Amino acid sequence: GENVEQHPSTLSVQEGDSAVIKCTYSDSASNYFPWYKQELGKRPQLIIDIRSNVGEKKDQRIAVTLNKTAKHFSLHITETQPEDSAVYFCAASRDGGSQGNLIFGKGTKLSVKP
Amino acid sequence: NAGVTQTPKFQVLKTGQSMTLQCAQDMNHNSMYWYRQDPGMGLRLIYYSASEGTTDKGEVPNGYNVSRLNKREFSLRLESAAPSQTSVYFCASSLIWAGGLNEQFFGPGTRLTVL
Numbered sequence: 001g002e003n004v005e006q007h008p009s010t011l012s013v014q015e016g017d018s019a020v021i022k023c024t025y026s027d028s029a030s031n032y033f034p035w036y037k038q039e040l041g042k043r044p045q046l047i048i049d050i051r052s053n054v055g056e057k058k059d060q061r062i063a064v065t066l067n068k069t070a071k072h073f074s075l076h077i078t079e080t081q082p083e084d085s086a087v088y089f090c091a092a093s094r095d096g097g098s099q100g101n102l103i104f105g106k107g108t109k110l111s112v113k114p
Numbered sequence: 115n116a117g118v119t120q121t122p123k124f125q126v127l128k129t130g131q132s133m134t135l136q137c138a139q140d141m142n143h144n145s146m147y148w149y150r151q152d153p154g155m156g157l158r159l160i161y162y163s164a165s166e167g168t169t170d171k172g173e174v175p176n177g178y179n180v181s182r183l184n185k186r187e188f189s190l191r192l193e194s195a196a197p198s199q200t201s202v203y204f205c206a207s208s209l210i211w212a213g214g215l216n217e218q219f220f221g222p223g224t225r226l227t228v229l
Contacts, residue, residue: 043204043220089156093216102218106156
C-alpha cells in the first residue's frame, strides 16, 4: 500500500522568510496530493491540493510542486507570517480501488518567529 | 451549514467501559471517515464508509466498530476501552471516496482519555 513520508518534523523560521516542507510517496499510481493545515487545538483544513497532471499550483503565498518521476511533492510558503504557525500534513491518494483513501504523512510543526 | 459535527468533545473512560462517538454532516457527502490522531503519528484511518450502506477497515481498526446509520451519520464504538485508545478522534466527510474530489472536511474532534 501507499506510504507517505514527510520532512522535516519541525521547522522554525523568521517572519518573512520562506518555508518548504517535503513529502515522498511510494505508490506510483497515486494522483491526488492535498495539504492540510492544523492550528493548535483545531481541526485539519485543506489549504491546497494538486493532481498528477499538474506540476505546480499556486495560491497567493502558498505553492505546491510535484515531481512524479521522483515521487515527491513539496509545500512552499513565502513571506511567512506568525499566523502560518501550525502543523502541516501532506497526503496522497489514487482514484478508485482499495487505495482511494488519503494516506497522511506524520506532519510538520511550523513555527514562525516574529 | 454546520459542516461536520462530533459529540462529545471530551470524554474520560475507565478501562473496559464502552462508548459511542457520534458524527454527522450536513453537506450531502457520500463518504465518511474516522481517524485517530496521536502525537508524532499523524492521522491514522480507523474505518471509513465510501457510501451509505458500506463500511471498511482502515489502517488501525482493532478495538473499534462503526455504523453508517444513514447518509448523514457515522458512529464509532469502543466496546471495551483500553488505555492505548487514548487519543483525539476526528470524523471527516468528502463528496466521494476517490477521484480527486475527495477533499475531506473534518469535525472538531473528540479528546478521549482512557484511565
